[in-house]
Amino acid sequence: MSILIDENTKVVVQGLTGREGQFHALRNRDYGTKIVAGTRPGKGGENIESIPIFNTVEEAIEGTGANVAMTFVPPAFAKDAVLESAYAGCELIVCITEGIPAKDEAEMYDIIKKQTKSKLLGPNCPGLISPGKSNVGIMPHEITKQGNVGVVSRSGTLTYEAVHQLTQLDIGQSTCIGIGGDPVPGMSFIDVLEEYEKDEETSAIVMIGEIGGSAEEEAAEFIKNTISKPVVSYIAGVTAPPGKKMGHAGAIVSGNKGTAVAKMAALEEAGAVVVSNPTKIGEAIKEVI
Amino acid sequence: MDLFEYQGKSLYQKFDISHPNSSLVKDLTELQKVSELSYPVVVKAQVQVGGRGKAGGIKVANNEEELEKIANEIHGMDIKGHKVEVLLIEEASEILEEYYISFTLDRSEKQYLMMLSSKGGMDIEQVAKDNPSDLIKLHISPSEGLNEKDLNDSIIQANLNQKYKTELAEIILKLYKLFQEGDCDLVEVNPLAITSEGVMALDSKVALDMNAKFKHENFQLLEDEIPIPGEEKFAKEKGLNFIKLDGSVGIIGNGAGLVMSTLDVVAEHGGSASNFLDIGGGAKSETVSAALEVLETDPNVKSVLINIFGGITRCDLVAEGIVEATNGKDLKWPIVIRLDGTNSTEGLEILKNNPNDNIFISENMDEAAKLAVESGN
Numbered sequence A: 001m002s003i004l005i006d007e008n009t010k011v012v013v014q015g016l017t018g019r020e021g022q023f024h025a026l027r028n029r030d031y032g033t034k035i036v037a038g039t040r041p042g043k044g045g046e047n048i049e050s051i052p053i054f055n056t057v058e059e060a061i062e063g064t065g066a067n068v069a070m071t072f073v074p075p076a077f078a079k080d081a082v083l084e085s086a087y088a089g090c091e092l093i094v095c096i097t098e099g100i101p102a103k104d105e106a107e108m109y110d111i112i113k114k115q116t117k118s119k120l121l122g123p124n125c126p127g128l129i130s131p132g133k134s135n136v137g138i139m140p141h142e143i144t145k146q147g148n149v150g151v152v153s154r155s156g157t158l159t160y161e162a163v164h165q166l167t168q169l170d171i172g173q174s175t176c177i178g179i180g181g182d183p184v185p186g187m188s189f190i191d192v193l194e195e196y197e198k199d200e201e202t203s204a205i206v207m208i209g210e211i212g213g214s215a216e217e218e219a220a221e222f223i224k225n226t227i228s229k230p231v232v233s234y235i236a237g238v239t240a241p242p243g244k245k246m247g248h249a250g251a252i253v254s255g256n257k258g259t260a261v262a263k264m265a266a267l268e269e270a271g272a273v274v275v276s277n278p279t280k281i282g283e284a285i286k287e288v289i
Numbered sequence B: 001m002d003l004f005e006y007q008g009k010s011l012y013q014k015f016d017i018s019h020p021n022s023s024l025v026k027d028l029t030e031l032q033k034v035s036e037l038s039y040p041v042v043v044k045a046q047v048q049v050g051g052r053g054k055a056g057g058i059k060v061a062n063n064e065e066e067l068e069k070i071a072n073e074i075h076g077m078d079i080k081g082h083k084v085e086v087l088l089i090e091e092a093s094e095i096l097e098e099y100y101i102s103f104t105l106d107r108s109e110k111q112y113l114m115m116l117s118s119k120g121g122m123d124i125e126q127v128a129k130d131n132p133s134d135l136i137k138l139h140i141s142p143s144e145g146l147n148e149k150d151l152n153d154s155i156i157q158a159n160l161n162q163k164y165k166t167e168l169a170e171i172i173l174k175l176y177k178l179f180q181e182g183d184c185d186l187v188e189v190n191p192l193a194i195t196s197e198g199v200m201a202l203d204s205k206v207a208l209d210m211n212a213k214f215k216h217e218n219f220q221l222l223e224d225e226i227p228i229p230g231e232e233k234f235a236k237e238k239g240l241n242f243i244k245l246d247g248s249v250g251i252i253g254n255g256a257g258l259v260m261s262t263l264d265v266v267a268e269h270g271g272s273a274s275n276f277l278d279i280g281g282g283a284k285s286e287t288v289s290a291a292l293e294v295l296e297t298d299p300n301v302k303s304v305l306i307n308i309f310g311g312i313t314r315c316d317l318v319a320e321g322i323v324e325a326t327n328g329k330d331l332k333w334p335i336v337i338r339l340d341g342t343n344s345t346e347g348l349e350i351l352k353n354n355p356n357d358n359i360f361i362s363e364n365m366d367e368a369a370k371l372a373v374e375s376g377n
Helices: A019-031 A057-064 A075-088 A102-115 A156-168 A189-198 A215-226 A247-254 A260-269 A278-288 B005-014 B028-036 B064-074 B124-130 B148-157 B162-181 B210-215 B218-224 B230-237 B256-268 B285-296 B315-326 B344-353 B365-376
Strands: A010-014 A034-039 A051-054 A068-071 A092-095 A119-121 A127-130 A134-137 A146-153 A173-178 A204-210 A231-236 A273-275 B022-025 B041-045 B058-061 B087-091 B095-106 B111-117 B135-140 B184-195 B198-201 B205-208 B241-244 B249-253 B275-278 B303-310 B335-341 B359-361
Touching: A010 A019, A010 A057, A010 A075, A019 A034, A019 A068, A019 A134, A034 A057, A051 A057, A057 A075, A068 A075, A068 A134, A075 A092, A075 A102, A075 B210, A092 A134, A102 A119, A102 B111, A102 B210, A146 A156, A146 A189, A156 A173, A156 A204, A156 A231, A156 A278, A156 B256, A156 B303, A156 B335, A173 A189, A189 A204, A189 A215, A204 A215, A204 A260, A204 A278, A204 B256, A215 A260, A231 A260, A231 A278, A231 B256, A247 B095, A247 B184, A260 A273, A273 A278, A278 B256, A278 B365, B005 B022, B005 B087, B005 B162, B005 B205, B005 B218, B022 B028, B028 B064, B041 B064, B058 B064, B064 B087, B095 B162, B111 B148, B111 B162, B124 B135, B135 B148, B148 B162, B162 B184, B162 B198, B210 B218, B230 B241, B230 B285, B249 B256, B249 B285, B249 B365, B256 B275, B256 B303, B256 B365, B275 B285, B285 B303, B285 B315, B303 B315, B303 B365, B315 B335, B315 B344, B335 B344, B335 B365, B344 B359
Parallel strands: A010 A034, A010 A068, A034 A051, A068 A092, A092 A119, A146 A173, A146 A204, A204 A231, A231 A273, B249 B275, B249 B303, B303 B335, B335 B359
Antiparallel strands: A127 A134, A127 A173, B022 B087, B041 B058, B041 B087, B095 B111, B095 B184, B111 B135, B184 B198, B184 B205, B241 B275
16 A cells, blocks of 8 residues: 555656656656656657657557656646646646646646546645655655655655655655645645545654645644544744735735644644654654554 | 735736826926826825835825925835835825725635625725624636626625626626736735726735746736845845845755744754745755855854755755855855755765865754854854
């Protein structure tokens, strides 16, 4: 087990012919990930390091049985690319692209939710890795180790920090997921927590949040009501200057949610172990398992 | 990016949203051109801070003489640390009723949100708190958009004057169009007024989504008009995400989350950060040396902490940047460095081969923060 991706996952890479897409696709293939196809309109029939290129995701699925898309296309084309994968029937779409306009994100999320069965991770996220099985994204797999702790985070580098600590303490991970910090992320903390709760291989969860929005407060409510596994949490930004509020409208919508203190209090109240320093995440997990 | 009121109104012009006739004055010698307007006029200080009315930044002038006097008063005035450089001079409207309207993204619902109230022209946050039923909230599906039936229902529900319902619906749809097609993070109008000359947006608070810059030619022009503080300007030119803070420990890191938590750990060790500086993902050696240059311009810095966890970012390139910026130099302050992740072994090797008396290597973030705080004391 592990969640969302495993040794059977077959990945089609959107933007395989670009610099980033190619680098990470080949690196992940070397790790053992089944990178089965790439897409690039007009380049169908060619290949990159023996990975076949198709004109469309639909053709790639037909030809290779791909079930997960990893998307590296530039911001201006990302919405169409993600929707193409969703319409073609990918179970999971991992969108790495940074800098997509919020309106594009909101529209694509709305359409995927209403018209397709696909799950979307990201955009603007490091992707996910099930150590020893599959890496769909840009996380450095060298710092991971197969095991039983599920990691979920809004921040990329802070995820690495936590995973690295766990591995150094000889604590492995079932899956590590970065959901991304954009205004309209696909999968939320709650969606991922739900998967970890169901996963037999996951025995404890690390959840890393940061200031802004109310995703952590909503996750806390969910943990309280639904999660039976131990959760260790850290929230970045206790001392960060208060961000600009989006006019009065922003203040009315967010109320007093969004501060690190409010998020930490909500998580503690939900029964999570909240650490105040990210270098204590590993030790805290050691204590709960 | 938050716009000035006059910039928001230039977008009203583009989307055909009615608003008062006006004239923009950046230099007081430009006051003559105001003669095209009919009196009385309202002189409005263009500053990006709330409460400018109470601070004396908005005043009515009934004739040329008064205008001259008031404009001289307000131009150059300091409102909560913001110097008034630009005046917006508008024909005063005879206001019959004042409403509130805004469009924004509700992140937790992942839908757009329209808020509408008949209690405009006052503190809307207070209205939301005291009489929440006076503020109508309508969620809008991003893929389907605002439909007229929902809008008309909201206008009735919000108790707006039904005599003007057609005009109101029309202007609200245009504001939605500005929000949606114009890639705004926020469009807020308070007041949206019924005046003797019809329905008008009297104020504007607009924020743009700069990720959508590639779709809109005017975003760059608007951005160029907004002044940024000197130290942040240099960083911006170098492509760094930099925010000035009050403390004395200079911080350089990669990724917003890691930099934020570095600030927190420095605080845990009794220090306080002089800045937030994120070199982003995939930084090159030039980026790192530019980051150090930015910190050199800040006299408050007493020590520097570089905290890197390489993913896309390669630690060897970071180390090269540090060496480029410091080699052979007598450093102003001690630099504590923590490198982990992609190519960290190579990075640490580079630092070891280019020793500097004022550069210290630390094995983890906690120790590094502690050392940076202590060495700056």
